[in-house]
Amino acid sequence: MSIRPTTALVTLTLLALTACGSSEPRVESSAPASLEAQSSPMPxxxxxxxxxxxxxxxxxxxxxxxxxxxxxxxxxxxxxxxxxxxxxxxxxxxxxxxxxxxxxxxxxxxxxxxxxxxxxxxxxxxxxxxxxxxxxxxxxxxxxxxxxxxxxxxxxxxxxxxxxxxxxxxxxxxxxxxxxxxxxxxxxxxxxxxxxxxxxxxxxxxxxGRAGKTATLLSTVRPPMAGIEVRGREGCTIGANVTNGTTSGFLTAGHCSDVEGQTEGTNFYQGRDSNNAPLQYRVGSENSEATWLSSTYCAANSSQGSALPCKDQDVTFVAYSVASNRGRMVKTTESTYSRTIDTTAAGELASYDVTAAYSSTEVKNALNQTLNNVGMRTGFKQAKVVSVDAEVNYGSDVLVHAVKLYSLDGNPVTCSGDSGGPWFNRTGVVNGINTAKLAGIQAGGNTSTPTPAQFATLLPGEAGTINCYLAAYMTPVPTIQKYYPSMTFTR
Known part of the structure; x- marks a missing residue:
């Protein structure tokens, strides 16, 4: 069993509270006052x-x-x-x-x-x-x-x-x-x-529905910005430009590295030529990947098989080998599935400055919120938060405490290659600068749906099948901070 039963209860300060008077609304119920046990089996x-x-x-x-x-x-x-x-x-x-x-x-x-x-x-x-x-x-x-x-x-x-x-x-x-x-x-x-x-x-x-890890914003961008393609073991997306202590780098999904759940120094590359052929331009190497949780917590095992590895995040930190801009995220034209980077009045590439990140309070109250995402495959899109504590079985391993988002219109919200990309709120324009609040990093998807024609063709250097999903899973910022307490996300 993946969770050990416990009889310990947390002593809440709420015990000291007293019931409100008649000003509180009364809840109508047809349930009888009796609390007699029922005969059906109870786990x-x-x-x-x-x-x-x-x-x-x-x-x-x-x-x-x-x-x-x-x-x-x-x-x-x-x-x-x-x-x-x-x-x-x-x-x-x-x-x-x-x-x-x-x-x-x-x-x-x-x-x-x-x-x-x-x-x-x-x-x-x-x-x-x-x-x-x-x-x-x-x-x-x-x-x-x-x-x-x-x-x-x-x-x-x-x-x-x-x-x-x-x-x-x-x-x-x-x-x-x-x-x-x-x-x-x-x-x-x-x-x-x-x-x-x-x-x-x-x-x-x-x-x-079958869960899957989503493995363009393809142009060579220097310094790199969150939201553009990056390639490790497979094609993925930069999720956030950060500093971890004094080291500048970026976050992407942990399953984009050569070995998931450990730090082995995967090299990451970015950029394509005019024919979309991948350029072997190294932008960084894996510096620190969060590890698996103890199997006693969430093994998701059974008497018929051995335990599945389990974790509560899908994130790795890559140290840049090129110049970087902490908190800088690409701004696309914001029609659905746009992979075109917007431009400023001066003709420069447009971007967001990440000026805030979600707190644990904001994550646990995020149900029904609409968030934005940018991924190398599907570009810009939006989805609604439908769970702040989902458990996901990919078949080979399990992700727990994920935030789940679902399509607003029946079209895919994530496809292969979007892994690692940022989920965020747009927070307006401050002194002429587009600002955003980072909610988390794209992890995977569920509820397969036919791949739209514009995403169905493999890019040069890609292999396998492009899969698309109506649901997406996100590692929220507070979980990332648990593993990287010295990390800074904002400009």
Whole structure:
């Protein structure tokens, strides 16, 4: 089993809070007041302590639900309302009207306490930043406690290898668990096994999709900017120009190096000639790649096979051997799939200055936000955040605590070659300079879709197949900072 059960609960300061009075909205429920156990099988409760260095955002919410069983989760909706969910059941036992009504005030305060600094803004392009403390709180019914959802989500982890599960995550807005398998043929066996575990059918959203790592902005650009092509083991994209301590370099996806999960000094090259033939112009060498997590945390193993390697990031740091501009990111013309670099009035290549990066508070509140991405294959595009804590099975290894984004219009959001590219918000023009806020680095994709004709032809020097996806996975900036605490992302 990839996660060890624990009975330890985090002692929250929320225990000191008292329920609000009659001014709090009452939650209507048809659930009986009885808390008698039901006869259906119930799996043992699983949890991960939020104090663990490998805990994710959903582990934090599950701990709140252990203290307040009626807590069903929260999210910020499209109307910039902070939606707090009040559950009808905990541990498959109904929660009565009266205890649910009494819990509303505590849950409201628990959510506001959890989201962090009340001055942290909710980031939305083309809108004035809204402080979290100023958001309207909306109370909505949900079926299951978040503690149950997280526990039921952890149980199938051990089936990732043997039962073809490609993704596990929680849809906070729906109050359900996303379980995705590789093919339609895998669904019947999965349904049977989940049912045998005692996981309620109405808590599940089952889907089919195969996760893949996405392996142009092809011009020779000096100094290199984030968003342009770079080639290590395969073609990828520069995600961010940074300094790590005193060393200047860039970030890209870890699977773009020769050996994933270790530092072996892969050389990276950039630029193509007028016929798109790759130039052997070395721009840097791998300096430090984040390593695999302990298999005791997220082995995703089973009795039928050995453990899969697992990590919570897909990032490597490459030290530049050429001049660099920290925080500089390419600006394309911003029609969908544009790979054309915009120009300034003076005829120079246009760019963004990264002036800020997402905090952990902003990542955990990013649900439903629309982010931008630039990748060497697909150029500029946008997608919506649908999960801030997804687990992804690539078949050979597992990525946990990834941010998942999904297509806005049914067209691909990532294709082979986009790996490592930046996800960001445009934050306006300051003193004539385009500015951006970095959210994270592109890792991979899921939910295969036909490759559009404009991306279907391999470039000179490329091999294999170009794959495209409706969903993308991102390593968020705070996770990167866990491995590179001395890294600076901004100008």
């Amino acid at each position: 043992a409760m699983l949890s991960v302590s939020p104090s663990s260095p490998n805990a994710g955002p959903d582990d934090d919410l599950a701990a709140i639900a252990q203290q307040y069983p009626a807590f069903g989760g929260y999210f910020v909706n499209d109307n910039n309302e902070l939606v707090a969910l009040v559950a009808k059941q905990f541990n498959k036992k109904p929660i009565g009207d009266a205890p649910r009504g009494r819990a509303v005030g505590l849950i409201r305060k628990a959510v506001l306490d959890y989201v962090g600094d009340a001055d942290s803004p909710v980031v939305a392009e083309d809108q004035a930043p809204v402080k979290i403390r100023d958001l309207k709180v909306k109370i909505v019914d949900s079926e299951h406690s978040f503690a149950d959802l997280q526990s039921w989500r952890l149980h199938p982890r051990g089936m990732m290898q043997s039962d073809a599960i490609s993704e596990l995550s929680i849809d906070r807005a729906a109050g359900q668990i996303n379980v995705t398998v590789f093919t339609d043929a895998d669904l019947p066996k999965l349904k049977t096994k989940l049912g045998q575990m005692g996981i309620p059918e109405n808590s599940l959203k089952l889907g089919v």
